[in-house]
Amino acid sequence: MVIGIGPTPLEKSARKVYAPGLRLWNFIQVLRNEQIEVVVAEALFGEENVEVSSERKHIGGVPITWYTLSLDPEKASRQIRDILSKERVDGIIATTELMNAAVALSEVDLPKWFDFNGDPMAERQLQAYVYGSDAGLLAQWELMLPALISGDHFSTCSKAQKFALIGQLSVCGRLNKTTARHDLVDVLPPGPTHTELRPQSQKKVIRGRVVAEEDFVVLWTGGYNTWTDVDTLFKGLEYAMARDDTIRYVSTGGAIRGHDERTFERFREMVANSPYKERFYFADWVELAELPGYYYESDVAINIDSFSYEALLGCRNRLFDWIIAGLPVITTTMSEVTLLLAEKNLVASFPVGDERALGELLLDVAHNKQLYKERAIRAREFLLTEYTNDRLLAPLVRWAKNPKRAPDIIIRDDDTLQNTLMKAQQNMLKQGKELESLQERVDNLEARLRRIEGSRLFRIINKFKKF
Numbered sequence: 001m002v003i004g005i006g007p008t009p010l011e012k013s014a015r016k017v018y019a020p021g022l023r024l025w026n027f028i029q030v031l032r033n034e035q036i037e038v039v040v041a042e043a044l045f046g047e048e049n050v051e052v053s054s055e056r057k058h059i060g061g062v063p064i065t066w067y068t069l070s071l072d073p074e075k076a077s078r079q080i081r082d083i084l085s086k087e088r089v090d091g092i093i094a095t096t097e098l099m100n101a102a103v104a105l106s107e108v109d110l111p112k113w114f115d116f117n118g119d120p121m122a123e124r125q126l127q128a129y130v131y132g133s134d135a136g137l138l139a140q141w142e143l144m145l146p147a148l149i150s151g152d153h154f155s156t157c158s159k160a161q162k163f164a165l166i167g168q169l170s171v172c173g174r175l176n177k178t179t180a181r182h183d184l185v186d187v188l189p190p191g192p193t194h195t196e197l198r199p200q201s202q203k204k205v206i207r208g209r210v211v212a213e214e215d216f217v218v219l220w221t222g223g224y225n226t227w228t229d230v231d232t233l234f235k236g237l238e239y240a241m242a243r244d245d246t247i248r249y250v251s252t253g254g255a256i257r258g259h260d261e262r263t264f265e266r267f268r269e270m271v272a273n274s275p276y277k278e279r280f281y282f283a284d285w286v287e288l289a290e291l292p293g294y295y296y297e298s299d300v301a302i303n304i305d306s307f308s309y310e311a312l313l314g315c316r317n318r319l320f321d322w323i324i325a326g327l328p329v330i331t332t333t334m335s336e337v338t339l340l341l342a343e344k345n346l347v348a349s350f351p352v353g354d355e356r357a358l359g360e361l362l363l364d365v366a367h368n369k370q371l372y373k374e375r376a377i378r379a380r381e382f383l384l385t386e387y388t389n390d391r392l393l394a395p396l397v398r399w400a401k402n403p404k405r406a407p408d409i410i411i412r413d414d415d416t417l418q419n420t421l422m423k424a425q426q427n428m429l430k431q432g433k434e435l436e437s438l439q440e441r442v443d444n445l446e447a448r449l450r451r452i453e454g455s456r457l458f459r460i461i462n463k464f465k466k467f
Contacts, residue, residue: 001038001039001040001083001084001087001089001091001092001093002024002027002028002031002038002041002092002093002094003042003069003080003092003093003094003095003099003102003103004020004021004023004024004027004041004042004043004094004096004099005020005021005024005042005043005044005045005071005095005096005098005099006020006021006024006042006044006045007021007042007044007045008021008022008028009022009025009288010025010057010059011288014287014288015285015288016045016223016285017288018045018223018256019117019118019190019315019317020095020096022190022193022317023095023096023115023117023190024040024042024095025193026190026191026193026389026393027093027095027115027396028059028064029059029389030389030393030397031396031397031400032060032062032064033390034397036397036400038064039064039065039067039083039087039089040057040064040065040066040067041066041067041068041069041079041080041083042066042067042068042069043068043069043070043071043076043098043099043102044068044071045071045258046071046257047070047071048070048071048072048075049070049072050069050070050071051070052067052068052069052070052079052083053067053068054066054067054068065087067079067083069099071098073098073099073143074102074105076098076099076102077101077102077103077104077106078106080102080103080106080108081106081108084106084108089110090110091111091113091399091403092108092110092111092112092113093113093115093396094112094113094114094115094147095115095116095117096115096116096117097116097120097140097144097147098143100114100115100144100146100147101143101144101146101147104146104147104149104150104151105146107150110403111152111153111403111404111405112147112150112151112152112153113152113153113154113155113396113399113400113403114147114151114154114155115154115155115156115188116144116155116156116157116161116165117156117157117190117315118157118161118313118314118315119156119161119165119309119310119313119314120140120143120144121137121140121141121144121168122164122308122309122310122312122313122314123226123314124136124140125137125308125309125310126226126227126308126310127259127260129226130226130260130262130263131262138429138432141429142429144168145172145425145426148168148169148172148174149172149173149425150409151184151406152404152406152409153184153185153186153399153404154169154184154185154186155185155186155188155395155396156186156187156188156313157187157188157190157313157314157315157336158189158314158315158335158336158337160313160336161187161313161314162185162186162187165185166185169184169185171421171425172421172425173420174406174408176408178407178408179406179407182407184406186395186396186399188392188393188396189315189336189337189387189392190315190317190320190337190392191320191383191387191388191389191391191392191393192320192321192323192324192383192384192387192388192389193317193320193321194320194324195324195384197291197292197295197321197324197325198292198296198325199292199293200289200292200293201293203293204293204297205283205290205293205297206250206281206283206293206297206298207297210250210281210283211248211250212246214246215246215247215248216244216246216247216248216300216365216366217248217297217298217299217300218237218247218249218250218299218300218301218302218362219250219251219252219294219295219299219301219302219322219327220249220250220251220252220253220301220302221251221252221253221291221294221301221318221321222252222253222318223254223255223256223260223264224253224254224255224256224260224263224264224267225256225259225260225263226259226260226263226308226310227305227306227308227310227311227314228263228267228304228305228306229305229306229332229352229353230263230264230266230267230270231270231355232304232306232352232353232358233267233302233304233358234267234270234271234274235355235358235359236356236357236359236362237276237280237358237359237362238274238276238359239355239356239358239359239360239362240358240359240360240362240363240366241279242276243359243363244363246366247362247366248279248280248281249279249280249281250281250283250294250298251280251281251282251283252283252285252286252291252294253285254282268282291321292325295321295322295325295327296325296326296327298327299328299366299369300327300328300329300330300348300362300365300372301318301319301322301327301329301330302329302331303316303318303319303329303330303331303332303338304331304332304358305332305334305335305338305352306353307334307352307353308334311332311334311335312334312335313335314335315335315336315337316331316335316337316338319331319337319338319341319347320383323346323347323376323379323380323383324380324383324384326373326376326377326380327376328347328348328365328372328373328376329341329347329348329376329379330347330348330349330350330358330361330362330365331347331348331349332349332350332351332352333349334352341379341382344382345375346375346378346379346382347375347379348361348365348375
């Protein structure tokens with residue numbers, strides 16, 4: 001049984017497919033390629049109170065039972081137990097901290113593989129920065145803890161994240177005498193979801209409509225996430241636009257509702273006040289089927305990270321579609337995959353936070369299109385021959401063919417030091433939630449006091465006190 005969060009690329013009319021949906025889809029595809037029978041359970045972004053339902057979907061002509069789950073881990077855990085009362089499965093593969101938590105809370109007696117495609121704590125750190133509040137950090141750890149305690153095997157999207165996850169497992173007592181010679185974590189770098197991306201129609205989507213045929217188009221696709229360095233992006237574009245009248249910026253995607261809506265808003269505000277604002281075009285979210293048209297009509301695509309642990313530990317899936325479509329790529333080199341592509345000279349890179357370097361690189365690409373196009377062709381060949389999901393996800397396939405329990409879960413004893421560490425983490429969470437509740441009450445009382453002190457009645461009373 002494979003459990004994750006969609007939508008996946010199977011839903012052609014979807015406008016928003018994020019990394020979790022791509023991860024779920026790649027897992028399903030590679031398992032099916034190996035003739036492993038799968039049952040799929042999919043939760044959808046923004047749909048917490050969904051009642052469990054099922055349908056038959058076809059992938060490559062093969063029918064698959066496909067369940068829909070609630071996004072809420074508590075409710076999803078009950079739904080998983082219900083599904084498993086009807087389906088006979090040998091093991092469970094789950095991805096995302098939400099669905100990992102749901103499986104862990106279900107307490108089903110099956111081997112469990114939990115995938116963390118990027119570090120949840122590092123992602124929440126960036127969200128805390130964007131919204132100016134650490135309130136969600138404790139809740140994020142609470143989501144991760146059940147899976148860390150009960151998982152039989154784990155995976156990450158990078159080697160760097162593997163080491164971070166090992167540290168997280170250690171504070172839960174999972175690095176113990178029983179697992180000393182056992183590797184609990186595999187690295188599963190995300191690979192390209194598609195092997196071919198071509199426009200479905202001859203009708204143009206931007207050239208001759210929002211930009212001229214001869215313009216140089218810089219493309220952005222996807223969400224403006226917490227890691228996006230919109231300041232450097234904006235300044236680098238302005239630098240290049242001031243020196244080349246043909247440069248245009250075209251963006252699909254935008255704010256990520258319920259996760260990060262501020263980063264995109266701030267970028268739009270900067271653009272609105274720019275003397276070059278007429279050279280920015282925002283198409284909003286478009287259907288997946290329309291995206292290849294944007295790829296083929298653009299000259300270069302851009303990915304830009306600010307410094308963060310999320311970038312160091314995570315991945316950037318959007319690069320793969322650009323490269324498969326033959327589009328040259330400009331990127332910062334923070335994540336493992338961007339470093340790899342830059343080292344192989346398959347993408348054009350610039351230092352984090354250096355707007356002038358970005359501006360000069362944009363100008364260089366604009367004035368040497370053929371050179372960068374040839375580099376894009378080599379990048380595509382690399383993804384199609386060496387960086388394939390069949391290779392990258394091979395450890396997942398091996399485990400799925402013979403799912404096993406972790407050695408320390410098989411012989412777990414309530415009196416072991418391992419369990420003492422687990423209980424310590426659970427007690428820390430309990431105390432942290434109590435402190436969080438107290439702090440919330442203090443904040444509410446302080447807010448009420450400020451409202452009272454600012455009221456007209458309070459000012460009148462204070463005046464009388466002077467007499």
